[in-house]
Structures are given as C-alpha cells and as structure tokens.
Amino acid sequence: MKKMTIGFSIILVMTILLSACNLPRGTTTPTSDANYVFTAAALTVQAKINENTPIPALPTMIPPEIETLEIPPTNVAPTDTPIPTLAPTATPTSLPCDLxxxxxxxxxxxxxxxxxxxxxxxxxxxxxxxxxxxxxxxxxxxxxxxxxxxxxxxxxxxxxxxxxxxxxxxxxxxxxxxxxxxxxxxxxxxxxxxxxxxxxxxxxxxxxxxNVPTPQLFAVTSASFTINPSSYNGTCPTEITLSGKIRVSRAGDVIYTFRREDGYVSSPITISFSDGSEKNLSDFKMSMGSGPGYSWTGKIWLRIDEPNHQDFGATSFSITCP
The missing domain is CATH 2.60.40.10 (Immunoglobulins)
Structure with a gap:
C-alpha cells in the first residue's frame, strides 16, 4: 500500500509538469521558472513520503560518570572558638506583700x-x-x-x-x-x-x-572553835571561854553542844542560817574546877546534833587548882 501511494504521487507530479509545458505562453512575464516548479514538486513528493515514514528514535545520551576526587585529610589542630554566652533574661516575679x-x-x-x-x-x-x-x-x-x-x-x-x-x-x-x-x-x-x-x-x-534540781542536803560543812585560856592553873572554880564558827550548805537551823571527855555536855544551842554561809558563834562560858586540889587534862569538842550528828575541833585542855 505504501508503494502504491508513492507511485501515485510520482505520476501526479509528472502530469502537472507536462501540463505546465503545454500551456499557451502569454505576453506577460511568468512569476516562476521551470526550476521553481521542479523544486515545489520535489518538496511535495518528499512530504508525502515523510507522512508515512516513521521517525527513527534518537539514541539516549548517557551522561558520563564524574569521578569523585578524594582529598586526603590534613592534620589541622582544632581551634577553640568561644561561644558567646547570652546573659539570662530576668523574668519578673511578683513577691508577696508579707514574707x-x-x-x-x-x-x-x-x-x-x-x-x-x-x-x-x-x-x-x-x-x-x-x-x-x-x-x-x-x-x-x-x-x-x-x-x-x-x-x-x-x-x-x-x-x-x-x-x-x-x-x-x-x-x-x-x-x-x-x-x-x-x-x-x-x-x-x-x-x-x-x-x-x-x-x-x-x-x-x-x-x-x-529541770528541777535535786535538793541539796542541809548540812554543816565545817565547824571550829578556840579555848581561852588554852590551859589554866589557879583558883578554882573558874570559867573558860569557847569561841567558834559554823558553815552550812543552805538555809536551815543548826543545833550544837560543847562536850568534854569527863562526860560534860552543855545545853543545846540553836543558830539559824538564811542561806549557805558561815556564822560566828556566841561566846560560850564553861565552868571548870570544883575547888582546891582539882586537876584535869582532856579534850573538849564541838558536837553538831542537827543536822549532821558529827563532832568537830576536839582540843586538848588542862586545869590545875592548887
């Protein structure tokens, strides 16, 4: 079929050419010469051929591979780039009135x-x-x-x-x-x-x-006395004077007596203290010697009857009555 179409086209072109040659010539100048006619005919035939001729596919261009160049690493000492420190932004807070x-x-x-x-x-x-x-x-x-x-x-x-x-x-x-x-x-x-x-x-x-303190016991902590005279030789009977002092731990009353080795015991004597302190005793007059020819040597002491029940200051004494 394709060959028939081509043949028909060629016959048609030849017929046109022959007709052009046999047409009567006029006096006017033709607008084209024989070369123009042949060129047009050739183009027409070529167009007919091209209508039924498939266009060959163009080859696909494959892009060339690009070789990647590897750059060897260089030992460059890292440098410390200071990072700027941003100042903290103060966030306003509401303080309580009373805190x-x-x-x-x-x-x-x-x-x-x-x-x-x-x-x-x-x-x-x-x-x-x-x-x-x-x-x-x-x-x-x-x-x-x-x-x-x-x-x-x-x-x-x-x-x-x-x-x-x-x-x-x-x-x-x-x-x-x-x-x-x-x-x-x-x-x-x-x-x-x-x-x-x-x-x-x-x-x-x-x-x-x-803390409730433990009550301190009431006691005589010290006691002493002196005898005046320290010894006697003279007319009898006579009196000797006993002078002394007592110290206590706290407030309270002290009862004491003077005693001798011959069994003599004075009447009890009371002295009061308002606190822990020391007080002088009142002078005590002790009678000694029954008469001429009396002689005695022994000890005299101070006895705390309350609160201690304790003896203090035993002192030797001698008396002679000519």
Whole structure:
C-alpha cells in the first residue's frame, strides 16, 4: 500500500509538469521558472513520503560518570572558638506583700535548760523578704504550744523595709514542772493577717527544758572553835571561854553542844542560817574546877546534833587548882 501511494504521487507530479509545458505562453512575464516548479514538486513528493515514514528514535545520551576526587585529610589542630554566652533574661516575679525568713536564734538556742520559774528573754533574727514594709502596726503574736507567760501579741518597735533584718524579742518565764516546752510564734500585719516563715507561713519557736534540781542536803560543812585560856592553873572554880564558827550548805537551823571527855555536855544551842554561809558563834562560858586540889587534862569538842550528828575541833585542855 505504501508503494502504491508513492507511485501515485510520482505520476501526479509528472502530469502537472507536462501540463505546465503545454500551456499557451502569454505576453506577460511568468512569476516562476521551470526550476521553481521542479523544486515545489520535489518538496511535495518528499512530504508525502515523510507522512508515512516513521521517525527513527534518537539514541539516549548517557551522561558520563564524574569521578569523585578524594582529598586526603590534613592534620589541622582544632581551634577553640568561644561561644558567646547570652546573659539570662530576668523574668519578673511578683513577691508577696508579707514574707518572712528566719535567720538565727540570737538568744536561747533550742533545749536551753532553766530551773522552774526562771525568767528569760527570747530573741529571733527575722528578715523581711516581702514587698511591703513592716511598720509598728505589725506585731509578734503567739501561735500555739506553751506561751511561757508571754503576751498574746507585741508590736514591732520600728519599721523594717524589704530586704532588712530585725531582732524581735519577748520576755518569757519557765513553767514550774520539769519537762520540755515549745512555744510557736508568728507575725501579724496591720490588717490583722497572720503570716510566718516562707510561703508556707511556718511558725518560728522557742524550745526550753525545765529541770528541777535535786535538793541539796542541809548540812554543816565545817565547824571550829578556840579555848581561852588554852590551859589554866589557879583558883578554882573558874570559867573558860569557847569561841567558834559554823558553815552550812543552805538555809536551815543548826543545833550544837560543847562536850568534854569527863562526860560534860552543855545545853543545846540553836543558830539559824538564811542561806549557805558561815556564822560566828556566841561566846560560850564553861565552868571548870570544883575547888582546891582539882586537876584535869582532856579534850573538849564541838558536837553538831542537827543536822549532821558529827563532832568537830576536839582540843586538848588542862586545869590545875592548887
């Protein structure tokens, strides 16, 4: 079929050419010569051929492989490049109006010992960490525990600006019974709002121990005396003078007597003490010798009848009555 089409096209072109040659010539100048006609005919035939001739596929171009060059590593010492430090951006926070921080126990550390009824002053050091100034309308207030004779509240003595510290004191008294006692305290602002330490409003406290001392026994701790004269030779009967002193451990009454080896015992004598101290005894006159021809040598001493039941200061004495 393809060959027939080509043949037909050739015949058609030849017919046109022959007809052109046999046409009558005019007087006017032709617009084209025989070469033009042959060229047009050739182009027409070529177009017909091309209509039914498949276009061969062009070969696909494969891009050349690019060889990768490996660059050998070089030993270059790393350099420390300082990284700029960005200053932290302050984030504004809202401080509470009333906020306290405990700093120190200025006086009376925890578990300080006191005797029953002893008075003392407790002082805390507190810092104002809030945004409001503590004025004299602010107070120390008892919160819980044992008040130990303290007031229900006590006004601050001056203003405390934010960031400042203040020493807050209160006078207290130890209870009468032996035990451990703790009293909790807080602060109160001018509007009556109570606050404590930190955002949790914890109390600050005083804690003591009350110890009842073991009673000291009442006793004579020392006693002494002298005899005047230290010996006697003369007319009898006569008197000798005994002078002495007694020291005791605490307040109380002492009963004493003077005694001799011959069995003599004076009447009991009482002396009172208001505290643990020493006192001089009143001079005691002791009769000696029954008459002419009396002679005696022996010891004289001071006897504590109460409270010790003890002898003190045995001293030798001699008397002769011509």
């Amino acid at each position: 306290a921080k405990f700093i120190d126990d200025v006086t009376v550390p925890d578990d300080t010992s006191y005797t029953p009824g002893a008075t003392f002053t407790k002082t805390w050091r507190i810092k104002n960490e809030g945004s409001c100034t503590w004025t004299t309308s602010y107070s120390l207030v008892f919160d819980s525990g044992t008040s130990m004779g303290g007031p229900a509240s006590k006004a601050l003595s001056g203003n405390v600006a934010p960031g400042q510290t203040v020493d807050i004191s209160v006078d207290l008294k130890a209870p009468d019974t032996a035990s451990t006692y703790k009293g909790n305290w807080k602060l109160r602002n001018g509007s009556g709002v109570i606050f404590g330490i930190g955002t949790e409003n914890k109390a600050f406290w005083v804690q003591i121990k009350v």
